[in-house]
Amino acid sequence: MREPKVALLGMILESNRFSRPADENDFRSLTWLEKEALLDEARAATPSLATEFAAFVRAMDATGPWHPVPCTLAASHPAGPVERSVFETIAGTIENQLAAAGPLDAVYICNHGAMVAEHTHDPDGDLMARVRAAVGPEALIVSTLDLHGNISPKMVDACDLIVGYRTNPHVDMIERGEEAAFCLRRCLASGTRPQLALAKPPIVPASVSLLTAEAPYGELIDYGQRRQAELGGAILNVSVFGNFIFSDTPDNGVSVVVTARSDLETAQQLAAEIAQRAWSERESFVRTLSTVDQAVAMARDPAGPPVIYSDAGDNPGGGGSGKTTELLAALHASGAQDVLYGSFFDPDLAAEAHRLGVGAEFTAVFNRHKGSAAWENWDRKFDAPARVLALHDGDVVGERGMTSGRQMQLGPCAALELNGIRVVVISDRAQTADPVFFHMLGLQIESARCVVVKSRGHFRAGFSRWFAPEQVFEIDTGGLTSPVLERWTFEFIPRPSFPLDPDALWKDTGQG
Numbered sequence: 068m069r070e071p072k073v074a075l076l077g078m079i080l081e082s083n084r085f086s087r088p089a090d091e092n093d094f095r096s097l098t099w100l101e102k103e104a105l106l107d108e109a110r111a112a113t114p115s116l117a118t119e120f121a122a123f124v125r126a127m128d129a130t131g132p133w134h135p136v137p138c139t140l141a142a143s144h145p146a147g148p149v150e151r152s153v154f155e156t157i158a159g160t161i162e163n164q165l166a167a168a169g170p171l172d173a174v175y176i177c178n179h180g181a182m183v184a185e186h187t188h189d190p191d192g193d194l195m196a197r198v199r200a201a202v203g204p205e206a207l208i209v210s211t212l213d214l215h216g217n218i219s220p221k222m223v224d225a226c227d228l229i230v231g232y233r234t235n236p237h238v239d240m241i242e243r244g245e246e247a248a249f250c251l252r253r254c255l256a257s258g259t260r261p262q263l264a265l266a267k268p269p270i271v272p273a274s275v276s277l278l279t280a281e282a283p284y285g286e287l288i289d290y291g292q293r294r295q296a297e298l299g300g301a302i303l304n305v306s307v308f309g310n311f312i313f314s315d316t317p318d319n320g321v322s323v324v325v326t327a328r329s330d331l332e333t334a335q336q337l338a339a340e341i342a343q344r345a346w347s348e349r350e351s352f353v354r355t356l357s358t359v360d361q362a363v364a365m366a367r368d369p370a371g372p373p374v375i376y377s378d379a380g381d382n383p384g385g386g387g388s389g390k391t392t393e394l395l396a397a398l399h400a401s402g403a404q405d406v407l408y409g410s411f412f413d414p415d416l417a418a419e420a421h422r423l424g425v426g427a428e429f430t431a432v433f434n435r436h437k438g439s440a441a442w443e444n445w446d447r448k449f450d451a452p453a454r455v456l457a458l459h460d461g462d463v464v465g466e467r468g469m470t471s472g473r474q475m476q477l478g479p480c481a482a483l484e485l486n487g488i489r490v491v492v493i494s495d496r497a498q499t500a501d502p503v504f505f506h507m508l509g510l511q512i513e514s515a516r517c518v519v520v521k522s523r524g525h526f527r528a529g530f531s532r533w534f535a536p537e538q539v540f541e542i543d544t545g546g547l548t549s550p551v552l553e554r555w556t557f558e559f560i561p562r563p564s565f566p567l568d569p570d571a572l573w574k575d576t577g578q579g
């Protein structure tokens with residue numbers, strides 16, 4: 068066949084309903100690439116954009132001639148609902164680019180899947196529907212999504228293939244981008260029109276109970292892969308999405324999306340089968356955290372093994388501010404020694420450290436400009452005598468785990484010594500999932516008794532070289548990503564849903 072013409076686009080945001088709105092600068096400062104600049108970045112040695120996007124482009128490059136039509140890819144760090152005007156700007160730009168492109172064979176949409184907008188619960192679905200309207204019914208639309216996506220019927224209706232991550236921590240973005248490309252190639256070559264089915268058992272797990280190295284979630288994903296293999300070529304993809312509870316939308320809940328080569332009934336049966344299995348395992352989708360007191364005691368125990376803590380209430384990767392001080396203040400007050408703490412998002416403090424220079428001693432004031440909005444409740448002011456240990460410009464390439472090989476710009480960074488606690492201060496609100504946050508400042512992981520990271524789970528992949536699973540603890544701290552669900556008032560999540568409603572029945576299928 069002639070070379071396929073494939074449009075490339077996406078809008079990536081994981082929205083935490085309780086966090087501050089995502090504005091234009093949130094996208095401009097991370098990823099906002101159009102046309103040839105987008106394609107060039109995807110083909111760069113260490114791309115700064117979403118890994119699966121680059122992998123899709125490379126896989127298409129490697130599998131024969133094609134005619135890429137790069138449109139727009141915009142991505143923000145996780146934040147609150149996107150402002151309506153920003154969503155309209157990006158979606159409208161994409162529509163215009165698609166109209167200008169003329170007839171297309173396919174579209175690749177690189178989204179996250181848990182975006183909320185100020186004006187709608189399902190902007191991912193809206194964008195996909197608008198892309199479908201722009202390109203017509205003939206073009207194949209393939210999409211990759213994060214496994215924390217909240218999958219809506221609208222998204223499934225608009226797409227011909229949905230490929231979700233299968234790892235949490237997320238380390239399979241290259242494989243999923245490639246899978247989407249290979250699958251698209253096969254569909255185009257054979258004239259296949261895939262069929263999608265969606266099943267949604269009413270389970271809304273917190274992200275801490277969605278690790279794929281263990282049951283129940285990992286087992287469920289493996290089961291889907293086994294069933295796909297058993298069904299031979301009838302099934303193109305099985306994706307089991309865990310949801311992002313803090314989006315608080317009517318589409319929250321575990322979502323099983325099955326893409327069949329051609330037979331809708333086969334897709335529906337398998338989706339229902341996996342959804343039933345998830346429902347029967349629902350009691351396992353809960354997890355107990357360690358208290359701050361327990362964390363302090365372990366950090367001060369000279370006989371204990373080295374430990375790594377997730378500051379679970381403040382994960383910038385889930386919309387957290389990156390500025391809560393609860394665990395830092397508790398460890399500091401206890402006199403704990405040999406602690407690495409990363410990373411505190413405070414551009415003012417980083418700038419001050421850069422002005423003062425390495426070796427300077429001063430009073431470090433965290434959150435000097437604390438605001439009064441609800442989402443800043445936990446960003447308490449904290450000060451302590453400090454010494455500037457090291458400085459860095461924050462231009463780094465990820466070393467391990469989710470951001471391995473990815474270019475990151477963290478802005479001016481500093482390492483501060485606070486009486487035995489070495490604190491990394493950064494100027495971009497990023498989660499500390501990669502050891503490069505410490506290494507860039509000369510801090511060695513193996514020298515610490517206790518490492519604290521503002522990351523919910525992705526740090527497990529980045530730090531697995533130093534910490535076995537039994538040395539990893541999630542600490543129950545306050546903040547915008549606290550996984551203690553009883554503390555939140557969810558407004559839009561369908562009820563009843565387990566575990567918010569422990570006695571929930573799944574009425575749709577008469578189970579429970």
Ligand SMILES: [Zn+2]
Pocket residue numbers: 213214215237
């Ligand atoms: Zn995710």
